[in-house]
Amino acid sequence: MKFGVLQFPGSCDEVDALEAARMVGEAELIWHRDRDLQGADAIVVPGGFSYGDYLRAGAIARFSPAMESVIEFAREGGLVLGICNGFQVLCEAHLLPGALLPNVNLRFTSRQVRLDVVAPDTAFTSACPPGRQLSIPAKHSWGRFHADAETLERIERDGQVVLRYAQGENFNGSVGDIAAVSNETGNVMGLMPHPEHAVQELTGGSTDGLSIFQSIRLAAERVAA
Amino acid sequence: MRARVLIRPKAGILDPQGVAVERALPALGFDGVENVHVGRLIELDVAEEGQLQPMCEKLLANPLVEDYEIQVLG
Numbered sequence: 001m002k003f004g005v006l007q008f009p010g011s012c013d014e015v016d017a018l019e020a021a022r023m024v025g026e027a028e029l030i031w032h033r034d035r036d037l038q039g040a041d042a043i044v045v046p047g048g049f050s051y052g053d054y055l056r057a058g059a060i061a062r063f064s065p066a067m068e069s070v071i072e073f074a075r076e077g078g079l080v081l082g083i084c085n086g087f088q089v090l091c092e093a094h095l096l097p098g099a100l101l102p103n104v105n106l107r108f109t110s111r112q113v114r115l116d117v118v119a120p121d122t123a124f125t126s127a128c129p130p131g132r133q134l135s136i137p138a139k140h141s142w143g144r145f146h147a148d149a150e151t152l153e154r155i156e157r158d159g160q161v162v163l164r165y166a167q168g169e170n171f172n173g174s175v176g177d178i179a180a181v182s183n184e185t186g187n188v189m190g191l192m193p194h195p196e197h198a199v200q201e202l203t204g205g206s207t208d209g210l211s212i213f214q215s216i217r218l219a220a221e222r223v224a225a
Numbered sequence: 226m227r228a229r230v231l232i233r234p235k236a237g238i239l240d241p242q243g244v245a246v247e248r249a250l251p252a253l254g255f256d257g258v259e260n261v262h263v264g265r266l267i268e269l270d271v272a273e274e275g276q277l278q279p280m281c282e283k284l285l286a287n288p289l290v291e292d293y294e295i296q297v298l299g
Contacts, residue, residue: 055284055285056287059284059287060284063284092287098289099287099289099290101234101238101239101290102241102242103241104239104241105241106241106242106245144239146238146289146290147289148289173239173241
């Protein structure tokens with residue numbers, strides 16, 4: 001099973017994502033100007049500050065040649081995970097509902113957050129230990145998830161809210177404490193916290209992030225079978 | 226053709242930058258300030274006026290969370 005990890009000018013978490021993916025499968029970097037997804041079974045759009053976050057976070061990266069291929073891949077049912085800036089890119093690309101806005105505290109905030117796994121049977125969470133919270137670092141200044149009332153009602157009803165900040169952990173002011181959402185068909189998910197930074201006890205505070213990558217592997221294997 | 230695009234957070238969406246400015250002004254002695262919102266200003270030369278709206282919809286603004294206003298300066 002092979003992950004493709006996108007790399008934009010201004011990405012900074014693509015190597016951590018690559019190393020995390022390599023703990024569960026093969027993984028290659030894909031340069032933003034490259035349309036060829038190299039036969040990847042799943043794509044990770046990583047964190048960072050793609051194209052300097054100019055205009056709006058993710059607004060310019062969304063039109064890169066690699067993203068055009070990712071949009072097509074996603075529409076055909078391909079697995080796509082967007083982390084932090086990658087979540088912003090996927091929202092800008094309309095692969096995910098809603099938008100990310102500046103944190104309510106107006107600060108770049110870096111801290112460990114506890115997350116409730118609201119939807120435990122998705123392509124991105126099936127390997128998470130049942131009934132347990134995830135402890136994963138978050139670090140961003142534009143992480144306040146927003147969706148209008150109608151969209152919010154729909155995504156809540158249809159089970160597209162995958163992770164929520166646990167009680168007291170929603171530092172960015174996201175509506176409904178939403179930390180991760182998926183698309184209608186469940187093959188695309190974005191989250192603001194960084195599972196790729198929580199794959200080793202030494203630096204991640206936990207290894208909970210690994211379960212997200214393991215879930216993707218299981219989902220990719222189900223597709224292949 | 227010179228044009229200007231004003232981009233504002235949509236009404237009803239919390240605008241923490243606006244709130245921060247609104248709180249800062251009274252501290253400097255400017256009283257009676259309300260409803261402060263912080264947006265973006267984009268000035269550009271375009272070949273055709275008709276390009277401006279699709280540009281706003283596609284890239285310059287995010288219509289899910291922002292309103293935009295196009296001013297053609299001539």
